[in-house]
Amino acid sequence: MDSLSRFFHLEENHSSFKTELLAGLTTFVSMSYILFVNPNVLGASGMDKSAVFTVTAVSAAFTCIVMGLVANYPIASAPTLGLNAFFTYTVCLGMHVKWQTALAGVLVASILFILLTLFKIRELIIDAIPADIKYAISAGIGLFIAFIGLQGGKLIQNSDSTLVTVGSLNNPTVWVTIFGLLVTIFLMIARVPGAIFIGMILAAVFSLITGQAQLPKAVVSAIPSMAPTFGQALFHIGEINTMQMWVVVFTFLLVTFFDTTGTLIGLVQQAGLMKDNKMPRAGQALIADSAGMLVGSVMGTSPVGAFVESSAGIAVGGKTGLTAVWVGIFFLISTFFSPILSLFTTAVTAPALIIVGVLMAENLAHVHWTKLEIAVPAFLITVGMPLTYSISDGLAWGIIVYPLSMLAAKRIKEVTPMMWLLFVIFIIYFAVLNVK
Amino acid sequence: MKFINSYFKLAENNTTVKTEFLAGLTTFISMSYILFVNPSVLGASGMDTGAVFAATALASALGTAIMGIVANYPIGEAPALGINAFFAYTVCVGMHVKWQTALAAVFVASFIFILITMFKLREKIIDAIPADLKFAISSGIGLFIAFLGLQNGKLIVANKSTLVGLGSLHDPLVWITIFGLLVTIILMILNIPGAIFIGMVLAAIFGVVTGQIALPNKIISTVPSLAPTFGQAVFHLKDINTLQMWVVVLTFLLVTFFDTAGTLIGLAQQAGFMKDNKMPRVGRALASDSSAMMVGSILGTSPVGAFVESSAGIAVGGRTGLTAVFVAIFFLISMIFSPLLGLFTSQVTAPALIIVGVLMAQNTAHIHWEKLEIAVPSFLILLGMPLTYSISDGLSLGLITYPICMIAAKRRKEISPMMWILFFVFLIFLWVLNY
Numbered sequence: 001m002d003s004l005s006r007f008f009h010l011e012e013n014h015s016s017f018k019t020e021l022l023a024g025l026t027t028f029v030s031m032s033y034i035l036f037v038n039p040n041v042l043g044a045s046g047m048d049k050s051a052v053f054t055v056t057a058v059s060a061a062f063t064c065i066v067m068g069l070v071a072n073y074p075i076a077s078a079p080t081l082g083l084n085a086f087f088t089y090t091v092c093l094g095m096h097v098k099w100q101t102a103l104a105g106v107l108v109a110s111i112l113f114i115l116l117t118l119f120k121i122r123e124l125i126i127d128a129i130p131a132d133i134k135y136a137i138s139a140g141i142g143l144f145i146a147f148i149g150l151q152g153g154k155l156i157q158n159s160d161s162t163l164v165t166v167g168s169l170n171n172p173t174v175w176v177t178i179f180g181l182l183v184t185i186f187l188m189i190a191r192v193p194g195a196i197f198i199g200m201i202l203a204a205v206f207s208l209i210t211g212q213a214q215l216p217k218a219v220v221s222a223i224p225s226m227a228p229t230f231g232q233a234l235f236h237i238g239e240i241n242t243m244q245m246w247v248v249v250f251t252f253l254l255v256t257f258f259d260t261t262g263t264l265i266g267l268v269q270q271a272g273l274m275k276d277n278k279m280p281r282a283g284q285a286l287i288a289d290s291a292g293m294l295v296g297s298v299m300g301t302s303p304v305g306a307f308v309e310s311s312a313g314i315a316v317g318g319k320t321g322l323t324a325v326w327v328g329i330f331f332l333i334s335t336f337f338s339p340i341l342s343l344f345t346t347a348v349t350a351p352a353l354i355i356v357g358v359l360m361a362e363n364l365a366h367v368h369w370t371k372l373e374i375a376v377p378a379f380l381i382t383v384g385m386p387l388t389y390s391i392s393d394g395l396a397w398g399i400i401v402y403p404l405s406m407l408a409a410k411r412i413k414e415v416t417p418m419m420w421l422l423f424v425i426f427i428i429y430f431a432v433l434n435v436k
Numbered sequence: 437m438k439f440i441n442s443y444f445k446l447a448e449n450n451t452t453v454k455t456e457f458l459a460g461l462t463t464f465i466s467m468s469y470i471l472f473v474n475p476s477v478l479g480a481s482g483m484d485t486g487a488v489f490a491a492t493a494l495a496s497a498l499g500t501a502i503m504g505i506v507a508n509y510p511i512g513e514a515p516a517l518g519i520n521a522f523f524a525y526t527v528c529v530g531m532h533v534k535w536q537t538a539l540a541a542v543f544v545a546s547f548i549f550i551l552i553t554m555f556k557l558r559e560k561i562i563d564a565i566p567a568d569l570k571f572a573i574s575s576g577i578g579l580f581i582a583f584l585g586l587q588n589g590k591l592i593v594a595n596k597s598t599l600v601g602l603g604s605l606h607d608p609l610v611w612i613t614i615f616g617l618l619v620t621i622i623l624m625i626l627n628i629p630g631a632i633f634i635g636m637v638l639a640a641i642f643g644v645v646t647g648q649i650a651l652p653n654k655i656i657s658t659v660p661s662l663a664p665t666f667g668q669a670v671f672h673l674k675d676i677n678t679l680q681m682w683v684v685v686l687t688f689l690l691v692t693f694f695d696t697a698g699t700l701i702g703l704a705q706q707a708g709f710m711k712d713n714k715m716p717r718v719g720r721a722l723a724s725d726s727s728a729m730m731v732g733s734i735l736g737t738s739p740v741g742a743f744v745e746s747s748a749g750i751a752v753g754g755r756t757g758l759t760a761v762f763v764a765i766f767f768l769i770s771m772i773f774s775p776l777l778g779l780f781t782s783q784v785t786a787p788a789l790i791i792v793g794v795l796m797a798q799n800t801a802h803i804h805w806e807k808l809e810i811a812v813p814s815f816l817i818l819l820g821m822p823l824t825y826s827i828s829d830g831l832s833l834g835l836i837t838y839p840i841c842m843i844a845a846k847r848r849k850e851i852s853p854m855m856w857i858l859f860f861v862f863l864i865f866l867w868v869l870n871y
Contacts, residue, residue, distance in 0.1 A: 146819055151599060156823050163587065163594050166824035169866065182840060189808045189844035358815040362805035369798040372625045379794040383582055387592050387822070388602040404618060408625035434605040 004322065008072055013319035020074075023318025024326025026197045027076050028334075029344050030309035030352050031327070034060070034078045035334060036342070041084045042302060045092035045099040050224030054335060055299040058226070061331035063292025063304050068324030071284035074314055075267055076327040077292050080305045083255060087302040091248055101245070103233035103297055108240050109252035110293035110303070116257075117286040123279075126261060128418030131277045133398060134265055135363040136378035140385035140394050141266035142360025145308050147386040149353025152346030153177030173347045176207045180351035188355060196316055196352045203348040212347070216339035223335045229300025247432060252303055254429050258392035260289055260305035262385075267306065270360055271314045308391075309349075311356040373409035377402040396426040440758065444508055449755035456510075459754025460762025462633040463512050464770075465780050466745035466788050467763070470496070470514045471770060472778075477520045478738060481528035481535040486660030490771060491735040494662070497767035499728025499740045504760030507720035510749055511703055512763045513728040516741040519691055523738035527684055537681070539669035539733050544676050545688035546729035546739070552693075553722045562697055564854030567713045569834060570701055571799040572814035576821035576830050577702035581744050582793025583822040589613030589786030609783045612643045616787035624791060632748055632788045639784045649784075652775035659771045665736025688739055690865050694828040696725050696741040703742065706796055707750045745785075747792040809845035813838040832862040 001017060010016060038056045039049040060078035067075055091102045116122050129137075150156040154173045159165035167174045184199030192198065207213040240249060264286075268279050279285070289306060296304035313323050367378045377398040384394030399422050403415045437453065446452060474492045475485040492515055499513030527538045552558055565573075586592040590610045595601030603610050616639030623631035643649035676685060700722070704715045715721070725742055732740035749759050800818070804810045813834040821830030835858050839851050 143819060146815070147823060150819075150823060156599075158599055159825065163592075164599055164823055164825050166826065166829040182837070185808075185812050185837065185841060186844045189812075189841055355812075357819070358808070358811050361800075361811065361815050361818070364797075364800040365803070365805055367801070369801055372621075372794070375794050375797065376621050376625075376791075379582070379797050382797070383579060383586075383793070383822075386819075387583060387586060387600055389595065389600050390602060393602045401618075401621065405621055405625055408622040430605060433602075 008320040008322040010320060010322065015317060015319045015322075017322070019317040020320060020322040021326055022197060023074060023313035023316050023323040024330065026200075026316050026352070027074070027307075027310050027313030027318065027323065028327045028330040029197070029200055030312040030349050031060075031076055031078055031307050032334065032344055033346060033349065034081070034307075037081065038079045038084055038301065041088055042099075045088040045102070047099050047300065048228035051226050051228040051230075051300060054224050054226050055229055055296070055301045057331045057335045059292065059296035059299050059301055059304050061328040062295050063288060064324045064328035064331065066291055067285065067288035068321030068328065070321075071281050071288050072321035073268070073273070073281070073285050074271065074318035074320060074323035075264065075285065075306050075310045076313070076324055077289060077304050077306050078331075079296060079301045080256070080259060080303060080307070083252070083259070083305070084302040086251070086255070095244060095248070097245070097248070098236070098239075100232040100236040101239040102248070103229070103300060104236040104240055105245060105248045106252055106297035106303055107233040107237060107294065109249045109256065110290060110297055112249070112253055113256065113290040113293060114287070117283070117290050120283060122257070122261065122286045123282045125418060125422065126265060126282055127278050128416050128422075129265070130419075132367050132374045132378055133381065133402065134269060134274070134277065135366045136381040136398060137262050137395065138266040138269040138360050138363040139367075140382040141262060141308055141391060142311075142357040142363070143382060143386040144389070144391065144394070145311060145360070146354045146357025147389070149350040149357065152353070153181075153350030154347065155350070172210060172212055173345075175210070176203055176212055176345070176347040177350045179203060179206045180348060181354060184351045184355055196312055196355060199351055200344065200348055203351065204343045207345065207348060208343070213343055213345060216342060218339050220336050221339060226299060231298060232300060233297045251432060254425070254432070255392050256293060256303045256305050258395050259390075262391040262395050263306040263308050264289070266308070266360065267310050267314060269363065270311055271319055273319070309353070311360065312352045315356055315359055371409070373405040373411060376405050392429070396429055399423060399426050444756040444758040446756060446758065451753055451755045453758065455753040456756060456758040457762055458633060459510060459749035459752050459759040460766065462636075462752050462788070463510070463743075463746050463749030463754065463759065464763045464766035465633070465636055466748040466785050467496070467512050467514055467743050468770065468780060469782055469785060470517070470743075473517065474515045474520055474737065477524050478535075479524075481524040481538065483535050483736065484664035487662050487664040487666075487736060490660045490662045491665055491732070491737045493767050493771045495728065495732035495735045495737050495740050497764040498731050499724070500760045500767065501764035502727055503721065503724040503742075504757030504764065506757075507717055507724045508757035509704075509709075509717070509721050510707065510754035510756060510759035511700070511721070511746045512743045512749070512760060513725065513740050514743050514767075515732060515737045516692070516695060516739060516743070519688070519695065519741070520738040522687070522691070531680065531684070533681070533684070534672070534675075536668040536672040537675040538684070539665070539736060540672040540676055541681060541684045542688055542733040542739055543669040543673065543730060545685045545692070546726060546733055548685070548689055549693065549726040549729060550723070553719070553726050556719060558693070558697065558722045559718050561854060561858065562701060562718060563714050564852050564858075565701070566855075568803050568810045568814055569817065569838065570705060570710070570713065571802045572817040572834060573698050573831065574702040574705040574796050574799040575803075576818040577698060577744055577827060578793045578796025578799070579818060579822040580825075580827060580830070581747065581789045581796070583825075585786040585789025585793065588782035588789070589617070590783065591786075608646065608648055609781075611646070612639055612648055612781070612783040613786045615639060615642045616784060617790060620787045620791055632752055632791060635787055636780065636784055639787065640779045640781075643781065643784060644779070649779055649781055652778055654775055656772050657775060662735060667734060668736060669733045690861075691828050692729060692739045692741050694831050695826075698827045698831055699742040699744050700725070702744070702796065703746055703750060705799065706747055707755060745789070747796065748788045751792055751795055807845070809841035809847060812841050828865070832866055835859060835862050836866075
């Protein structure tokens with residue numbers, strides 16, 4: 001126990017073994033939906049769903065444990081939402097690319113990713129982003145997380161005329177969310193430790209009692225085989241030889257780069273671990289992240305990246321890599337216990353996400369809103385992320401406008417070369433996204 | 437001129453006739469879409485679109501003039517978006533209510549509205565809302581406006597799996613928005629007066645030059661007749677005699693009450709009018725607002741209320757009722773110049789809305805985020821307004837959680853009786869709307 005404490009610097013970070021365990025469990029439960037969502041999404045591309053289930057769990061476990069041991073950050077990773085939909089619907093179905101080839105595309109992108117990380121380019125980028133923009137990124141991610149929670153909890157639903165509208169109270173799912181939210185808010189304000197996690201348990205119980213969820217028939221079941229997808233990326237690497245495939249590789253690279261970079265910045269900020277606007281041990285965190293993407297592609301899944309839901313664990317006090325290691329362990333164990341996970345529906349986990357959004361919104365106070373050249377890019381990032389439902393799209397809006405507004409404010413000398421480079425990259429990013 | 441100066445207190449408010457004129461023009465152009473959107477929405481209920489166009493213009497002119505002359509606020513009034521859709525699609529089409537009867541319901545609701553205002557109840561409510569929540573309301577309205585602008589400008593579009601998503605650069609309309617937005621941002625940072633308005637004009641020119649917007653083939657055309665809708669509300673008053681119709685009346689009342697109260701607070705906050713968390717001459721502003729609604733129902737349109745787009749005029753310096761008077765004059769003139777309005781498409785006006793969102797986001801800095809019992813309701817208001825696409829729904833999320841949070845924080849005694857009343861009112865409101 002002592003050596004664990006020293007290895008992870010528990011005391012320095014004002015944490016304890018128990019806190020990290022709770023944090024790991026909280027993050028795992030908030031993320032566990034990916035075990036069911038990923039197979040469903042990737043399955044539409046023709047991949048074997050059971051294999052994807054196991055790959056999702058193992059690739060997540062691998063990346064979490066590496067992140068925990070190597071970088072000592074409480075950040076969990078898994079195949080990310082959005083990119084898995086891009087993989088299936090845009091690349092496989094839309095461009096008529098075989099899923100095996102698409103996996104090869106992810107593999108190539110992850111190799112490029114590792115190279116960029118080894119040459120410290122990714123670190124340079126993170127350090128070069130101005131403090132105000134970092135705060136806007138955190139706030140934007142918080143709003144995005146809350147939006148995910150509100151949607152998942154059915155408090156917000158589709159509207160044909162206005163895109164979004166308030167959910168209907170006739171939908172029993174909404175009541176699970178409302179119950180969970182009120183209980184969690186109450187517990188948090190009353191400073192009960194592990195409030196978010198307790199809130200989730202109570203919400204799960206509530207949904208059982210109200211007949212929203214069924215008690216699972218079995219508690220344990222056999223682990224499905226990874227064979228259908230394992231190694232397919234390697235076998236098909238020769239197919240990355242057309243312009244179209246290189247555009248796919250480029251897109252996997254850019255979106256993962258900025259989605260996970262944005263997430264890492266936001267999470268480290270939330271955990272209070274930023275020092276002088278720099279992210280300590282950034283290199284290690286990024287390597288863990290990129291390695292996870294590579295391993296995941298070999299096993300058979302869309303790009304693996306840092307999960308915003310790690311914020312739930314950070315909110316209950318997780319500060320070190322021990323949290324991430326626990327998440328990894330839980331992912332491994334989950335391969336046996338798949339029936340129980342179905343209790344933690346999106347409505348049950350929604351309150352955690354919403355609360356986290358509140359906590360991250362604090363960053364709004366630190367942005368210099370009175371200076372329009374800062375306010376405009378910051379605003380575009382903050383609202384862009386939830387309203388385009390994408391971290392990188394929101395980021396792109398702000399990064400592209402930033403040099404232009406600084407130019408108008410006659411503060412062009414303050415724009416670092418890296419910010420200009422990002423400006424150009426994001427313009428290319430939008431051009432690539434819009435290639436027909 | 438001196439009379440105008442002293443009546444509207446231009447000097448006290450650091451403004452000039454020229455600024456107020458520019459502000460009036462800016463707000464009018466930002467609001468003018470309602471002249472085209474309202475007839476098309478209300479038309480679905482069977483109303484004559486020509487008459488609705490004229491009614492919209494006249495109701496807006498009269499309502500805004502009253503707000504300007506009586507309350508001396510730079511706030512434009514017009515048939516509100518959202519509630520017009522509720523009128524046409526929920527009440528008329530969904531509940532099979534004749535549009536004449538629906539107009540009668542609006543009339544009754546406006547009458548109750550005026551009573552509540554006269555008994556200073558509305559004023560009490562506005563004053564009782566804590567400062568932090570008022571800042572959250574402002575920011576929430578700002579986010580809502582920006583969301584409107586981003587959608588209108590096609591920068592954000594519908595997405596089957598995630599509800600919202602990034603618009604496509606292949607859509608030429610998006611480029612009008614992008615051009616207008618960049619130009620406006622640069623002009624604003626350079627502190628050029630009327631930046632928002634100049635940006636709109638340049639965006640319109642860009643649209644014409646790129647063939648996206650058609651130059652009108654004529655400039656003037658005749659004013660359509662009001663006859664089909666005029667007075668129908670009064671003739672059908674006796675139809676308000678079922679429970680269902682009273683629920684409709686209550687809904688018109690509640691939604692307009694909080695939509696416009698929220699808007700008035702947000703706009704007053706933005707213009708720097710709030711003194712000690714109170715809004716001066718609030719009684720007059722509310723009375724003007726309620727009268728506008730009644731006038732509108734008689735002329736033949738859905739509830740008239742304060743328009744968030746007034747923030748565009750406030751952003752270029754409009755501070756007094758003179759701005760509103762100019763807006764009213766432009767609404768009257770617009771009845772003849774309807775072909776010109778076609779130049780100011782929603783992509784042209786989108787940048788103005790987005791910029792305004794930025795300006796109102798400043799309010800987020802004043803919220804006590806470190807106190808969770810304040811942060812949670814503030815956050816729900818702020819995010820709720822754009823994400824439920826409704827000022828009153830967003831407001832209800834925050835006002836319902838506020839007392840619960842304060843109790844958890846052992847600050848129960850600080851909750852004023854009015855906040856408890858609002859808690860129950862909004863609980864009932866959400867119930868009624870969702871039943």
